Amino acid sequence: MPAWRNISLWMDQLDEPLTPRASLEQDLDVDVAIVGAGYTGLWTAYYLKRQAPQLNVVIVEAQTAGFGASGRNGGWVMGNLLGEDRLLAGLSPEQRRASFDLLHDIPDEVKRVIDREGIDCDYRKGGALYCAARYPEQEHSLRAYLDKLYKQGLNESDYRWLSPEQLAGQIRVARPYGGIHAAHIATVQPAKLVRGLARAVERLGVRIFENTPVTDWHSGGLRTARALIRSRWVVPAVEGYSVTLPPLGRYQLPVQSLLVATEPLSAATWDEIGLSQGQAFSESSRQVTYGQRSADNRLIFGARGGYRFAGRLRHDFDLTDNEIELRRYLFGELFPQLKKVRISHSWGGNLGMSRRFQPHMLCDRANGIALSGGYGGEGVGASHLGGRTLADLILEQDSERVRQPWVIREGGLQALKAWEPEPCRWLGYNAIIRSFVHEDQTLANPNTPPWRRKLASGVAGFMEGFMQ
Ligand SMILES: Cc1cc2nc3c(=O)[nH]c(=O)nc-3n(C[C@H](O)[C@H](O)[C@H](O)COP(=O)(O)OP(=O)(O)OC[C@H]3O[C@@H](n4cnc5c(N)ncnc54)[C@H](O)[C@@H]3O)c2cc1C
Known part of the structure; x- marks a missing residue:
């Protein structure tokens, strides 16, 4: 088999x-x-x-x-869509509200079905915590994100700002600058x-x-x-x-995302960390990180992977030491007590990105x-x-x-909009991702002078503009 x-x-x-x-x-x-x-x-x-x-x-x-x-x-069941702000931009406020209601109902409808069908998949609806938890610039970008959401007609019952103290009531990270609680998100196995x-x-x-x-x-x-x-x-x-x-590959770029799971952690460790209500969490950098506490008390943590030339699929998901250590570094920034924890599983998969x-x-x-x-x-x-x-x-x-x-x-x-032919896709994708990694490394170093921090974020923000 x-x-x-x-x-x-x-x-x-x-x-x-x-x-x-x-x-x-x-x-x-x-x-x-x-x-x-x-x-x-x-x-x-x-x-x-x-x-x-x-x-x-x-x-x-x-x-x-x-x-x-x-x-x-990663098991996040999200009541929203990638790019929904652009998708909904042309609608009237009433239409937009109806669209949001439809999206927000997704995790609840999933729950109704799993109850009806008797599917036990460790469903918990604790929302998600977007944490500004690694460098101060994250607070600024999360506040700007929240502003944008509120301008679209969403409110505190959908997305709520958390002060460092309020954040600590839900997740204890080493450097809390604040965060957002997003209500319409559940987690599953x-x-x-x-x-x-x-x-x-x-x-x-x-x-x-x-x-x-x-x-x-x-x-x-x-x-x-x-x-x-x-x-x-x-x-x-x-x-x-x-x-x-074929020809579907013209319209969907296969990119990878990679995860690690720790061994089950003790009750005392979870008391230090929190996440007692099934909240998902992210550290909110452009590394696209996502985490959850599994039903058997492991920390599950993933981040963006790569793209292979000509859209070649990745089949081998035995992660390299570097791939595992990058994820360990990222969650270790939030929870220093886990820097040396044993990682029992690592894996990844291919997902589709439209143009x-x-x-x-x-x-x-x-x-x-x-x-x-x-x-x-x-x-x-x-x-x-x-x-x-x-x-x-x-x-x-x-x-x-x-x-x-x-x-x-x-x-x-x-x-559907087709992707550009190679080598444009590969060069474009990698240029964007490199700018994100450079920004992250620059901001994570507290000794970086302000002008370099601004420049790195400016470049990454500019590059992100191509993803819209
Ligand atoms: C590592 C990782 C983490 C992710 N984390 C999250 C998350 O936390 N939250 C979230 O919302 N999304 C997440 N996603 C995205 C999400 O998992 C996918 O968008 C979703 O599962 C897509 O489901 P699907 O059925 O469309 O595709 P898939 O689940 O990929 O299913 C496609 C199926 O088609 C089969 N297939 C392929 N080619 C053929 C063929 N020629 N003939 C017959 N069968 C074929 C494959 O074997 C596969 O079973 C993540 C994705 C990855 C890879």
Whole structure:
């Protein structure tokens, strides 16, 4: 059996044998053929079958349910979308409020489903703490971020400023400058969620074929090594693996994110740190860090990984010493008592970044293609909304979801913005990331003179502008 258990701490923790489901051996005629058994594919199937039980829906998965980012992520279920400020900018205040309500409901709807389906995935809704905790400039940038959120119509019940003392009531970091509590965020054990969802859709009558890579897809069907599926609808739900299904790789850049997990920490250590209400946390630099306290009391901590030339996927996630030590350094800045703690697991995964740095949910009715993606590392919640929206679009349900600015109904795939050809992508991506790393190193050194701090932040801010 493939070493799926080694994919992540989360898969390693499952108490099921990970026995592969049957692979596809014969041709099929179905209503909806979904490629990929991650959250996007599974949520799409779930909401399709809940609304239209008569539909014949199959999912074809190259490996096993949860093999992709869905079985590896940091477990933040976010009630927001990457780039939502730009997506919602053209709406009236009332429309924007309705969109925010829809987004904020994501973690709650996930909870309703896991309760209904009996999926135990360590769900806790403690919000997230964005901590200014490494250098003083972080307080300034977090306050500016909060200002921006309030200008969009959000308020204290959504995002709340925490003074250093208030922050310490929730998380004890070495250098607290302040922080934001974001209310609409929950945490889960990601693999338990994706595996439980796979079982739930099977109970609804969806067939999942594993160890069955799709080699070709087109309007009206798809092909695997041994079989052909004819289908009214094809739903490629492969996000960070889009290069495997041309031409989707033009629209989704596969980038990596990498995590480490400590061994379970003692109750005394957690008393020092806090995070007793299931809060997720981030140290708010441009390294895109995310952490949570797992149900078995480990510290889970991740940060942005890299991008490989020509969008080559990374398959080997045995992290190098440098990759592990960077993450140890970052969480050790917050919790010096953990600088020498044993790291029991390290892993990573591929995620999809769209050229507009914002998600899309696309329905091309004429060609029978529906897809959702471009979550850019914020896809646990977004894929739920994506799957639910695709189900509405396919079934022609007139819901609030299908009227959102991230829904594309005209123009098919061409409506998505394509990435520039290589070497522009690689050079561009790496130039941006280098400016972020340089900024971080400059600001983390207290001896850096003010003019150099300003320059480093100015350059990084300018480069970040290209990500919009
Ligand atoms: C390390 C990491 C940490 C993250 N942390 C967070 C987080 O804390 N919060 C958050 O909101 N988001 C996070 N994300 C992003 C989030 O996990 C993803 O956006 C989300 O899981 C995407 O789900 P998906 O179903 O679209 O894709 P995936 O889960 O990647 O599923 C795609 C599936 O398609 C299959 N597949 C690929 N090619 C083929 C083919 N040719 N034929 C058949 N099957 C194929 C794959 O095997 C895979 O199972 C993280 C991502 C990573 C990698």
